[in-house]
Amino acid sequence: MDDLKALSKMWINPLTIYSKEVILKNGSTVFGKIVYQDDKSLKLETLVGYLIIKRDQVVRIIDNVVTEDQQEYIPEQIRESYSPPPMPQLTVPRYTSPSVSAREAGQKFSANCVLMGNIAEKKDTQGNILFNGEIKNIGGRRADFVKVDFVFRKNWSGETRTLTTFIKGSYNTFDSGIVSDASLLPGAMGQFDLYVPQDFGSFIGYSYVIDWEEYQ
Incomplete structure (x- = not known):
């Protein structure tokens, strides 16, 4: 039961796994781990897979760091068993503007x-x-x-x-x-x-x- 609660908490609060909070121009927020970045784009590992985001669509990247002695309990077997879905063939996000x-x-x-x-x-x-x-x-x-x-x-x-x-x-x-x-x-x-x-x-x-x- 404790493991199920911890797994549920991981989905409710992605910061238990990922510390990067990426705020986009369209008002949405993405939580994940930056696995690659350059002047034009970011590649993030998230709970739902990998995302490629244009750098010019990013408003701010916040690093929500929690010290080790204050982290919430996440069972070791859950951390070890979790792996993101395979990298899909994604198109670069496009947003419309007047x-x-x-x-x-x-x-x-x-x-x-x-x-x-x-x-x-x-x-x-x-x-x-x-x-x-x-x-x-x-x-x-x-x-x-x-x-x-x-x-x-x-x-x-x-x-x-x-x-x-x-x-x-x-x-x-x-x-x-x-x-x-x-x-x-x-x-x-x-x-x-x-x-x-x-x-x-x-x-x-x-x-x-x-x-x-x-x-x-």
Whole structure:
């Protein structure tokens, strides 16, 4: 009975198996594991099989990470026995819009910063945690002040704390005289690091948001 309940919970809450939450432009959300990605598309393993999604249809990718000591119980035999259905011959998702040319033009001449791969997490002997990863601008315009906001869930009652880190990109001097090294030219990549000290306290998981500005 416990195993059946756990299996049911896996379908009700896909985050017990998959941590990636992909939000699409048409308003839908897909939970899965990114098995391949490039500048044009994503290939996800999901509970119903594999999906291929155009990169320009993705609004945001959220990594819902749950620490090991807070994960819900899923019997080992269920995890070992589960395997996704075989890869079907899928067509790339297509979505209609009343103004296709306007949408494509907006994508071409605007910045679009995405996470490349996964966010790495390391803990030192003092209990401090370091997150690091790489951001790429796959858009057609320079992105300025590119940053990653980490939202940490402190407990199940909803308490959160946000920490922000800027990427290490290229230098740019703005009209105001401000100089920043957090800009990404089209096609460029930059790394980011977030240091979380031990006195920050424990957390049960986190999500992240990539944000940037666009200036002339």
